[in-house]
Amino acid sequence: MSDVASAPDRFARWARESLRAVLMLIRLERDGQAFEPTALRERASPCVPVAGARDDGPIRPSLSAREEPEVHLAWLVLRSILEHFELLVGEAVVEPTGFSLRRSDDWAFEQDSPAAMLAALAHPCPYRCAFCYEEGLPDAARPKARRPTSDSELDLRMALWRQGRDLAGFRGLRYGEILPHPRFAEALQAVRQVADRPIPIATAGAGLNEEKLRVLAGRPRVLVQLSLNTCDPARRERLMGDRQAARLMQLLPRFRELDVAWAASAVAWPGLPFEDLAATVRTAQEHGALHFVVFLPSFSKYFPLERAFDWEARWREATAFVRDLRAKVRIPVRIAPDSWEAARCFGDPLAIEVIGATPGSAADGRLCAGDRVLAVAGAPALPSRPAASRALEEAWREGSEVVVRVDRGGKSVEVRLSAGDAAPGHPGELDAPFGVHLYDGPDERNLARGVGLLRFAGARRGWMLSARLLAKPYELLWDRLQGANAQKEDARDPQPAFP
Ligand code: SF4
Structure with a gap:
């Protein structure tokens, strides 16, 4: 494409660069025939409304191109260029009537x-x-x-x-x-x-x-x-x-x-x-x-x-x-959001409470709403709900058995769940592994990463940005992590502190 002759420099450069970028993505069409513009020329007066993506504009991209956000963006850019410039092929002005993706790949x-x-x-x-x-x-x-x-x-x-x-x-x-x-x-x-x-x-x-x-x-x-x-x-x-x-x-x-x-x-x-x-x-x-x-x-x-x-x-x-x-x-x-219930209704917002067991699942009749999970697969004192959920998911994916220990009304009860006990075709990954519904909660892995990052950077203080709902559980989890880390780390290390 040659330079634009009569447009003010900056405006013309914007139009030229934008069109060049857009043409890398799309091929312009006139009545179904592809064409490649060779130059831009400023219009005597703006001609195409560009306020929003209105269906009544002259450009109708093919292949439902507007369904893709990036293509939609290309379409909007093209419309704003065409508001002020016309496209030339050689000496002839060609008004596009549509476009298609240049390389759908x-x-x-x-x-x-x-x-x-x-x-x-x-x-x-x-x-x-x-x-x-x-x-x-x-x-x-x-x-x-x-x-x-x-x-x-x-x-x-x-x-x-x-x-x-x-x-x-x-x-x-x-x-x-x-x-x-x-x-x-x-x-x-x-x-x-x-x-x-x-x-x-x-x-x-x-x-x-x-x-x-x-x-x-x-x-x-x-x-x-x-x-x-x-x-x-x-x-x-x-x-x-x-x-x-x-x-x-x-x-x-x-x-x-x-x-x-x-x-x-x-x-x-x-x-x-x-x-x-x-x-x-x-x-x-x-x-x-x-x-x-x-x-x-x-x-x-x-x-x-x-x-x-x-x-x-x-x-x-x-x-x-x-x-x-x-x-x-x-x-x-x-x-x-489940963290609301966990934060407001549980005595301990970090407790791993069972919401219920899906009828026909492996957990049906073995676990019930209100049970508090103490251990999954033998690992005692799981630090958080995500860890418990992950342990169940892994056992479910491997098609194996898992032993879950719960506190039921003050008594410790152990139940053995086997993937084979679920009804055939039970979509455990989409419902809940073994049919055990637990609350999701703050993920200690993210917090651990944050602590690691702060240590790496030598920071002396850190801020937790969290929704109001999550503040309390995060605070408790943070305390637990700090406690766990304090045992491992040299006392002279700078410790991140919850503000
Ligand atoms: S909330 Fe109702 S109207 Fe809105 S997307 Fe969902 S089903 Fe549709």
Whole structure:
């Protein structure tokens, strides 16, 4: 591309460099024909609106390119260049009408997880939940309307999957409902052929029907995580705007009948009576859900004022209710964020408390809610919940036995769990190893790394940046680590101190 003749220097340089960078990623098209611009020329007056990624602009990237954040960025840059400059091929002005990825291979990464691969199918969520953060977001931050992943993009992705790769940018930005995609069954099969890892399928129910359940029927190591929120169709319609709520409720028995592994969740929104929450947990249990998660609700600063509520009071009530409910139902009922319960309700926030055991799992009937874990696999006095969880996960992965010692009402009880005791196909990695639900908690490995770093740097003091929720457990864990380290280290070493 030659230099720009008539534009002010800095502006022209920005446009030229930006276009050069963008053209490394994309190939411009005019009515389906690729072309390479040779120069830029400043327009007499700006012509293309660039405020946001509007669908009515003249550039329509092909291959659903806008679905990839980096390509979307390229698209925005291109639009802002075209607002002020026109593209020349030789002497002729050519206005692009679209673009495609220059080398789709450049966008391929090593596959990491089947769930991330399937996220490529994500449709925008059709619901409008009262508690959804997106509902309160300012327009600029709202996810843009998205089209379903096109056939050409999915074909390309599946070809890459077979090579052990995937087409993805920032996968974390991809979310939505994957079940409504018409090629869901084919994509699931393709993922399963190349990635033998557990697959969680999170859904609020969109696209869930008899056909999709049959696709999922009897599939080992696939777990549907359904945001049920309530078992009352009328209430679900009011809460989430789900007009098909009654149909979803009719489908619930089919999970058990078709042997589809699933777990359910609900947001303990202030408008939702606790009796309804209890009924929803029981309904999920009746239809074979492996566990239930109760999300403690909050609100973003963008929510309208009338949505604000005393979140702390609600969290306390909901937590107390769930702790009471656990003794009355068979499935484990978790609270998220779980550190809230650990910090506020346990006598010792670092205690390793059992939330429950999944019905039909190895732990069913052997461990129960409220047991305090003292040792796993013979290692006494485990320092934290993550260490206990890891010990269980390792034993589960190896398909071996593990001995867990717990304190039950002041008595020490030892139970032997064997992977072979679980129901066939029990997705232990997605539910809980051996069906033992423990709380996650502060991870002592991160703290140990922090201590090591401080020592390495010769620091005399360190700061822990943690959420308010985690402050107490972290403080205790920090003390324990310091105690453990003090035994090993020379007393003259500079000791990091909790501020
Ligand atoms: S299902 Fe989830 S993403 Fe959809 S509206 Fe409700 S909270 Fe938001």
